[in-house]
Amino acid sequence: MSGARFDAVEARRPDLRRLLPVRFAARLEGQTVRALGRRGKYLLADISSGDTLLMHLGMSGSFRVSITPDGDVGAHDHIVFRMSSGATVVFNDPRRFGVMDLVAGEMLDRHPALASLGPEPLSPLFDAAGLARACARRKTSLKAALVDQRIAAGLGNIYAVEALYRARLSPRRRAATISTPAGRPRDTAHRLVAAIKKVLSDAIRRSVAWQQDESEARDTYFPSRFRVYDREGARCRTTGCGGRIKRIVQAGRSTFYCPVCQR
DNA sequence: ATTGAGACCTGTCGGC
DNA sequence: TGCCGACAGGTCTCAA
Numbered sequence: 001m002s003g004a005r006f007d008a009v010e011a012r013r014p015d016l017r018r019l020l021p022v023r024f025a026a027r028l029e030g031q032t033v034r035a036l037g038r039r040g041k042y043l044l045a046d047i048s049s050g051d052t053l054l055m056h057l058g059m060s061g062s063f064r065v066s067i068t069p070d071g072d073v074g075a076h077d078h079i080v081f082r083m084s085s086g087a088t089v090v091f092n093d094p095r096r097f098g099v100m101d102l103v104a105g106e107m108l109d110r111h112p113a114l115a116s117l118g119p120e121p122l123s124p125l126f127d128a129a130g131l132a133r134a135c136a137r138r139k140t141s142l143k144a145a146l147v148d149q150r151i152a153a154g155l156g157n158i159y160a161v162e163a164l165y166r167a168r169l170s171p172r173r174r175a176a177t178i179s180t181p182a183g184r185p186r187d188t189a190h191r192l193v194a195a196i197k198k199v200l201s202d203a204i205r206r207s208v209a210w211q212q213d214e215s216e217a218r219d220t221y222f223p224s225r226f227r228v229y230d231r232e233g234a235r236c237r238t239t240g241c242g243g244r245i246k247r248i249v250q251a252g253r254s255t256f257y258c259p260v261c262q263r
Numbered sequence: 264a265t266t267g268a269g270a271c272c273t274g275t276c277g278g279c
Numbered sequence: 280t281g282c283c284g285a286c287a288g289g290t291c292t293c294a295a
Contacts, residue, residue, distance in 0.1 A: 060288090095287090097290075158288050
């Protein structure tokens with residue numbers, strides 16, 4: 001898409017989680033994609049008109065790219081971008097929790113979806129001092145705090161769970177326990193920040209390696225995709241631990257953790 | 264202000 | 280084979 005023009009845009013189903021903006025297709029057609037970017041879980045396409053196309057995959061969304069301009073379209077293919085490069089980019093989303101919006105460039109930072117996002121977890125701005133400040137005096141669980149997008153933009157359920165496991169911190173702790181009463185970072189806050197950065201950068205590295213090597217099976221790069229997530233009842237992989245992974249529900253979402261080594 | 268529950272949708276999977 | 284409930288990687292709104 002980058003550098004290409006929208007030759008035709010088909011909104012086959014405008015009722016995603018929110019309704020598409022008015023004249024969605026017309027505002028894109030004829031425009032060029034200047035650059036692609038991301039903020040948290042939102043994908044951003046900077047368009048020659050000055051608008052930004054804002055996209056979110058929700059739970060079940062995905063993009064499919066075919067190199068033919070007349071790529072075929074099937075069930076749950078809600079948006080079809082036919083690009084001047086000859087590629088067809090299709091947004092598919094069975095559950096329709098995804099989002100597409102068009103925002104005037106200068107309004108982007110004030111868009112409700114982006115305005116309250118916290119720091120990017122892989123940026124140097126995300127550090128133990130900031131995390132400790134954000135968690136100070138919060139009565140919610142550490143796990144619930146981590147998936148709050150105001151704490152770290154883009155951290156979701158799986159990687160929050162994985163990071164807590166790496167940091168050997170119980171998801172059930174109060175969020176405030178990683179800071180001192182004055183809001184300064186404890187050692188646990190440093191461990192947690194390092195674990196979040198490690199978990200995310202590892203996942204990105206594996207994903208990139210996998211995409212660049214079409215000959216290899218997915219399992220070469222994702223032997224077992226996660227260390228705790230979705231491993232209820234299995235033995236903890238921390239050497240010498242011997243605990244069994246538990247599943248609990250926090251704020252309506254599944255948490256997996258080892259009650260022995262995560263404290 | 265903070266927090267958790269419920270709602271929004273459809274598909275898949277395991278158990279009976 | 281078919282039916283049914285539980286569950287799914289997210290976010291928004293609402294009420295306590």
